[in-house]
Amino acid sequence: NHCTILCRTKYFNPFLNMEKQINIPQLRFPDFTGEWEVKKLGEVADFKVTNSFSRENLNYESGTVKNIHYGDIHTKFQTLFDITKEKVPFINEEMNIGRIINDFYCREGDIVFADASEDLNDVGKSIEIINLNNEKLLSGLHTLLARPQNGYFQKGFNGYLFKSNNVRLQIKKEAQGSKVLSVNVGRISNINISFPSLPEQQKIATFLTATDDKLQALKKKKALLEQYKKGVMQKLFSQKLRFKDENGGDFPEWEERKLSDLIRLQGGFAFKSKEFKTKGIPVIRISNISNDNNYINLSNVVYYDKINNAQKFTIEKWDLIIAMSGATTGKSSIYNLDEIAYLNQRVGLFRPIEKSLYYGFLIQFVFSDLFKQQLEAFLVAGAQPNISSSDIERISLSYPSSNEQSKIATFLSTLDEKINQVAEQIAQTATWKKGLLQKMFI
Numbered sequence: 001n002h003c004t005i006l007c008r009t010k011y012f013n014p015f016l017n018m019e020k021q022i023n024i025p026q027l028r029f030p031d032f033t034g035e036w037e038v039k040k041l042g043e044v045a046d047f048k049v050t051n052s053f054s055r056e057n058l059n060y061e062s063g064t065v066k067n068i069h070y071g072d073i074h075t076k077f078q079t080l081f082d083i084t085k086e087k088v089p090f091i092n093e094e095m096n097i098g099r100i101i102n103d104f105y106c107r108e109g110d111i112v113f114a115d116a117s118e119d120l121n122d123v124g125k126s127i128e129i130i131n132l133n134n135e136k137l138l139s140g141l142h143t144l145l146a147r148p149q150n151g152y153f154q155k156g157f158n159g160y161l162f163k164s165n166n167v168r169l170q171i172k173k174e175a176q177g178s179k180v181l182s183v184n185v186g187r188i189s190n191i192n193i194s195f196p197s198l199p200e201q202q203k204i205a206t207f208l209t210a211t212d213d214k215l216q217a218l219k220k221k222k223a224l225l226e227q228y229k230k231g232v233m234q235k236l237f238s239q240k241l242r243f244k245d246e247n248g249g250d251f252p253e254w255e256e257r258k259l260s261d262l263i264r265l266q267g268g269f270a271f272k273s274k275e276f277k278t279k280g281i282p283v284i285r286i287s288n289i290s291n292d293n294n295y296i297n298l299s300n301v302v303y304y305d306k307i308n309n310a311q312k313f314t315i316e317k318w319d320l321i322i323a324m325s326g327a328t329t330g331k332s333s334i335y336n337l338d339e340i341a342y343l344n345q346r347v348g349l350f351r352p353i354e355k356s357l358y359y360g361f362l363i364q365f366v367f368s369d370l371f372k373q374q375l376e377a378f379l380v381a382g383a384q385p386n387i388s389s390s391d392i393e394r395i396s397l398s399y400p401s402s403n404e405q406s407k408i409a410t411f412l413s414t415l416d417e418k419i420n421q422v423a424e425q426i427a428q429t430a431t432w433k434k435g436l437l438q439k440m441f442i
Contacts (some may be wrong), residue, residue: 001238002316003023003160006073006076010062014235017025017204019090022035023035023036023038023302023438023442024036025440025441025442026225026438026439026440027152027436027439029200029203030441031200031203032196032197032199032200032203034196035285036194036195036196036264036442037194037195037196038190038192038193038194039152039193039195040189040191040192040193041146041180041188041189041190041191041192041193042190043154043190044148044152044193045146045147045148045149045189046102046112046146046149047144047145047146047149047185047189048104048110048139048145048147049100049104049145050104050137050138050139050140050143050144050145051067051093051097051100051139051140051141052140052141053067053069053091053140053141054141055069055071057091057095058089058090058092059089059090059092059325060087060089060090060367061090062090062093063090063092063317064090064091064093064120064136065086065090065091065097065136065137065138066083066089066090066091066103066136066137066138067088067089067090067091067137067138067139067140068088068106068112068137068138068139068140068143069089069140069141069143070114070115070116070140070141070142070143072088073112073113073116073125073127073143074114074117074122074125074127076305077127077213078127078212078216079127079128079159079160079163080128080130080156080159080209080212081127081128081129081130081131082130082131082288083110083129083131083133083135083137083177084131084133086138091138092386097138100138103129104138104145105134105136105137105138105211105300106129106137106138106139106145107129107132107147108129108130108131108149108155109128109129109153109155109158109160109290110128110129110139110145110146110147110148111126111127111129111144111146111147111148111158111162112126112127112128112129112139112144112145112146113125113126113143113144113145113146113162113183114126114142114143114148114186115142115143115184116142116177116181116182116213117142117180117181117182118178118179118180118181119176119181119394119439120172120181121172123171123172123175123181123182123183124171124172124174124175124183124188126159126162126163127341128155128156128158128159128162128371130155130156130159131369133385142182144183144184144185144248146187153195153196153198153200153201154202154205154373155203155205156202156206156209156318156344156401157195157201157202157204157205157342158203159289160204160205160437160441161193161195161441163437164437164438164440164441164442165437165438165441166194166441166442167193167441169193170192171183171188174187174190174191177248194441194442197214199265204440208433208436208437208440211429211432211433211436212433214429215426215429215430215433216395218422218425218426218429219426221422222422222423222426224418225415225418225419225422226343226419228415229412229416229419230304230369231410232415233364233367233368233369233412234369234370234409234428235370236412237365237368237370237398238370239254239398242404243404243407243408243411245403245404246302247327251400251401251403251404252400252401252404254398254399254400255398255399255400255401256396256397256398257396257398257399258393258394258395258396258397259392259393259394259395259396259397260394261352261354261356262352262353262354262360262362262394262397262399263350263351263352263354263357263393264351264353264370264389264393265322265348265349265351265389265392265393266312266313266343266348266349266350266351266389267343267345267346267347267348267389268313268322268343268344268345268346268347268348268349268393269307269312269343269344270345270347271283271340271342271344271345272363275304275305276303276304277302277303277304277305278301278302278303278351280303280304280305280306281301281304281305281306281340281341281342282301282303282337282339283301283302283304283341283342283344284296284301284303284315284321284335284341284342284343284344284347285302285344285347286324286325286326286328286344286346286347287300287322288300288301288333289321289328289331289332289333289346293368293419293420293423294332294333294334294416294420295333295334295335295420296316296333296334296335296336296337297333298337304342307342310342310389313342314340314342314343315335315340315341315342315343315349316335316340316342317335317336317337317338318334318336318359319334319335319350319351320321320332320333320334320335320336320349320350320362320363320366321333321335321343321347321348322347322348322350322357322366322392323346323348323351324346324347324348324387324388324389325385325386325387326346326385326386326387326402326434327345327384329377329379329384329385329386329387330372330376330385330387332366332367334363346386348389350362350366356401356402357399357405358402358405358406358409358411360405360410360413361400361405361406361409363409363410364408364409364413365382365397371395374395375387377391377416378392378394403441408417
């Protein structure tokens, strides 16, 4: 299924001396021509009554009617909602749902919007229900339930239509509020939506569903690799799983050491934020320690001029750093840029002082649950958690011979490479899909 590029064309009429923008997308399948239809959402869909049951009125164990909570639209439900593939809570049996008429129960093809969010990018986020598996489902707290009128839409098309750039932009413009943004039926009914014939809708939906399926398969593959690595790490660091030496014999017994015998944790420099620049030497702050992978987050890197005593606060490629305060306290990242960088305050750098320590082994230990469990015992809870260099240096490490360290680190880093490759595939596929949503819709 390949799209052929068809740019939005301008026709010039010499008699009227004016241009007309025809209503077609940039990317289109070759079998289809002609303009897309434009309607107000309120002209092609009817809105149904939803309930206001909170999380306290829901459970995941038992019940006869399931319920869509707006928080699940924000955090976990797929664009095309298949009830057999989603974990959906039941409404508690003691709740009175007898007054809810049959017309207000969800049907396949319905669109459910989350009508509230603290984030403008999420307000009005939506899903399309494509499979109910004959189960009863209601649309709940802070949701809007839109039911397309017969004949306008092919099932599976609207899920993507309401993710497209133009529609999302219109919904965000309709949002109201300060701390919490919201949209209502009246305002969202007023947005313009463009759509083609049913056969073209089907083609688009099938193509984008295949893209989503690929994305989900990659995410599942990454999760399985991460789960496998986590299990192997637990066995390796607990010594339930051991490597053999080159002759097939056992390596020496491991030695229990404190990190203070092996490393020093270097603290960062107190850079002045008002002197941050857009060019210069990168300054790695707590916000650059990624929650998504083992490497730093480059989205908000700042820069600084050269400082005195720079060597003490310099980070080089493959150095291991750790957040020492804030919401990500204890989270570590590997610095993976070719250029040197500076270490900001409240970010710690692991510097080895024991020559027999294999740095790759230290990295894997710091990413292990064994390290995290010991770290949690030292965390100081306040307005924000924090930890000191001396606390981290007090953590215990079972310490094998250099050769066994190397084997462990090499094996685990090979798994890391596989995980990172899949993560890159996920990022590329997500970017490609984002481009499709921009160009395949009007």
